[in-house]
Amino acid sequence: MSFPEHAASPGHAVATHAGAAPEIDLMTEDDLDAVTWLEERVQPFPWRRALFADSLRASHAAWVLRRAGALRGFMLILPSPGETHLLNIAVTPAQWGQGFGKRLLRFGMDWSARQGAKRMFLETRPSNERARALYRHLGFTEIGLRKAYYPAHDGREDGLVLCRGLEDLLA
Template sequence: MSNSVRIVAASPEDLQALMAIEQRCQSHPWSNAVMVRYLNKKQVVWRLELTESIVGFAVVTQVAGEAELLDIAIHPDYQGHGLGQQLLQHLLDMVAANGNERMFLEVRESNRAAIAVYEKLGFCQVGVRSNYYPAKQGREDALMYCQELIV
């Protein structure tokens, strides 16, 4: 599968495809307005293409030597094939090459599949944000993760 994978900066023209994935993957998806705000910034939203179709994306900001993964999603039909891991590794390499010293992310404590990928790639839990995410029944904690990057 990885031979036909391409990761490139997304553009505002990708909004519909990205939001279709966001709606399928997130229990509380971002609004179009939030996604457009990030798409209008250069090299913040990255799309993952598989045989020329957008099947995933990630949103990463970089400020003052630190990067933060704000959102990542792989279309459900393509999950379980290592594409999320491949996308995240690409982003880690990119932000390290840009001189960032660390990358942060937050993840729902119930998202065991994502946590396994993050830990496999070297992220370590550094904290908890209690009752951070809206959930079907109340709120859910966010686990805060960080990876120190070798620059």
């Protein structure tokens, strides 16, 4: 299934470079090599291919963002009753700052709201300024801290817990 650009983010225009419009597709096993390649380029402690495969098999919600046929981003969401949890999101570094991250996450928020989720949760490293800016711009607020949540090169790093209510998205 493929969602045209306008369906990814109804009522939420995001400027991108001119050219082919990005499309958001359901992630399949065929995407896993490209997804893993991207993950390994942007994360200090990347998910392994097997973890992405497990996530697909567990029926987590997962999408890729393509532009002109090339994978430029991905996102995985864990649905549970009344809420969803962002598991992972990434955009290829050469495309950072073009609105692809916002487009993907806004798509996931809209999808979550349509599933009946009232809230969306996520964790991020306090040091991940770019991700924190993305989440802030989409209305997430910090609600807690998980101590020593992430591996780090010099020990462990805390995880910020963020949440956003979704009910305004259905209005």
